[in-house]
Amino acid sequence: MSVMAAVFAAGVAPVAAQDHDTLTIGTIQFPSTLNPGIDPMAAKSYVLGMAMRPFTVYDAAWKPVCLLCTDLPSIANGLANPVDIAPGKKGIDITYAIRPDASWADGSPVNTSDVMFTYEVGRNPKSGLGSAEMYRRITSIDVKSDKIFTMHFDKLTFDYASIDDFVLLPAHIERPAFADPAQYRVQTRYATDPTNAGLYNGPYRVSAVTRGSQITLVPNTYWNGSPPPFKRIVVKAIENTAALEANLLSGAIDMVAGEMGFSLDEALGFVKRHGDQFQIIYKPGLTFEHIDLNLDQPLLADRHIREALMLGIDRDAISRSLFEGKQPVADSFVSPLDAGYTEDIPHYHSDPDRAGQLLETAGWHVGPDGIRLNDAGQRLSFELMTTAGNHTRELLEQVLQSQWRRIGVDIRIKNQPARVLFGDTMPHRQFDMAMYAYISAPENVPRSIFYSNEIPNAGNGFSGQNDTDYKNPEMDAVIDKLEVELDGDKRKALWAAAQKLYATDLPSLPLFFRTDTYILPKWLSGVKPTGNQYPTTLWITDWKVQQP
């Protein structure tokens, strides 16, 4: 469809949007709910970035900063105090102060009653909130005043000051909806009355919702921070990217969100045709594209074969030819932008000869049709899966298939819808190789993906995320230490150790760190992509209409 768009749109000039009081943003996803705790979705984070203030986030420099609190707590400034909670076990007490001018958009002040209500909802197992990890870690909260409270955590971790999952719910609006906690998902005012001003405390509030189609935001009149730059913001969901492009060119939307817009190859095509009429920002981030290998599979349990597969592909050439070099090659699961990144790990540049030698050593010899066979006559053949309909990954699969064929490895492509791949195939390890991406966070400890007790099995209801069946006691030990190491230098060494183990063991084949493309009107300035999971909209008040 993008090709069709390219053919027909060639030479067509976009209709310029004239009204800069309204900013219309195109995305490809619509949030299922606006409740900050239910159903984590990129689309919801994007909209709530304008309408809600989390206590803490990571900024564009990947440093934790306060948005709703006044000072980021640290042991040095005395707002965080490690405590002994049991022999050999440390916890931490952290005191936060809510910004004195923070207000819900109906004029009610944001205060500690909201903190206690949010804690009550988060802790209740019936409330339907997604990840409850943070609420499990908080043993209690002491209220010091209307604006000051202390959280008691049962574990001292290096990222103790970040409570980004603790997004406040307005007690004065939401409490009636929580009367029956089991019905909270259904009764939350974010679902039943999403335009209620009291639900939002950011620079904007939601003023209209057309479900599945668009959300309109207007300034929060009780906002005391920098003034919101637009009188109206419309976020339109247009799932088909050819239609998204047409809307952009026709002026029906002003910009395409990098977080949920074109894939990089689609964006590169668009830029070739119409790039001179827009402002383009490419931002590599921490979304880690890779191929999980099923280590349960006897052939893939052989590290020589895994290394040969790694050496058999030319990721630099792929990045150049498919992504114009704008998508950085990944050598491990840690992004080069992350504080924990190290260069000092094995790098796998394309080397088909060495790959062939490794396979020969492992007993795989080239057969009559070019595919390797072992002495028992077994073909060196694997199934490669990805999420069906993902154009970029499907393209990548074909390139990888041809590159692996050069070293005598047969690849059979067998794609599945995301719900089947992630819901059934991968947790039950009914795959050989699966290409997808982790959406991570700065210094995100890889416990859920590499720790041995996170392997999905019948005992845990197939709900761990270590789908490759990777087991390495050294990695387990590094992860355990990593979480609790407060010293930055020592932690960096542990991060290096984890990356070395990964790059040596190769439980998955690292491919790229995904690059998001922001297509903005030339009159808009101040949009600063973070590259991490926090959307640009959190800093909407920095966006400005550039005067000609």
Added chain:
Amino acid sequence: MIRYTAIRLLEIAALLLLLSFAIYALIGLMPGDPIDLMRSADPHMSAADVARLKAAQGLDQPLVSRYADWARRALAGDLGYSRLFATPVWAALLPRLVNSLLLMGLSFVLALALALGLGTVAARLPRSRTDAAINLLCFASVSMPTFWLALVLILLFAVGLGWLPAGGTGDSGDLADRARHLVLPVATLMLASIGGYTRYVRGAMREALSQDHIRTARAKGASETRVILHHALRGAMIPVTTILALSFGGLVSGALVTETMFAYPGMGKLIFDAVMGNDYNLALAALMLASVTAMLANLVADLAYGWLDPRISYQ
């Protein structure tokens, strides 16, 4: 006829019951559920979270007991809650249904009106240049992929000329704006369906025009207009009615491709998202609504045969 209608209604009720279970089972038997998808997107979600959320949404229960629970509530008028839209099912369904009825209804009526005219003209002038031109239009209509046609219309009228919006539904309070947003999707659906309808009308009219009673009517001196409208068209409507009845289900099941291309929130996209997102309550309600509409339309068509052709009786 009353007895016939009553029996058919009973058959429809029984069929709907079976269909509801079949749809529920088919969605339920698809691997994966919403919580599994959530797990893959959230690295912090633990096994305990997954178990808790599955229990909270009843996904840990056997399929049959989940269906029985749904059927009990549905019979009492409670269609449940849509997980994807975070609203009661009817609240998610109703605006989409209105949008689809508008879109599909308009395109259906326009396509039918044009097809009746074009099909009749083509049937009256077989193997003429006019017939050839109409046939060419029909084959173009049948052969054009909907997404391609939609894209061409968007690029021409929204991007190039800037006359019409590229998508969405517009401001619901402004009728003129609403109408402007409907032009391109309605045109797409109309152009995509007009070819098939015209071919049916042409075939049926040619058959009708070759009947003895038409020759007799002409011999008796009836005007050509009367022959066509009063004698031929009525007879030709029997096979056309069957096709129209079959198309009627589409009024509420929507048009997935067109809705996607024009970012138009209709039933087609809603059903697709509900099935793919394992939103049982919403998918069931929407699919059952489409099924019951199609079945009732067929019943109406069967009853209309008797009116169109008095030789047909209901035994």
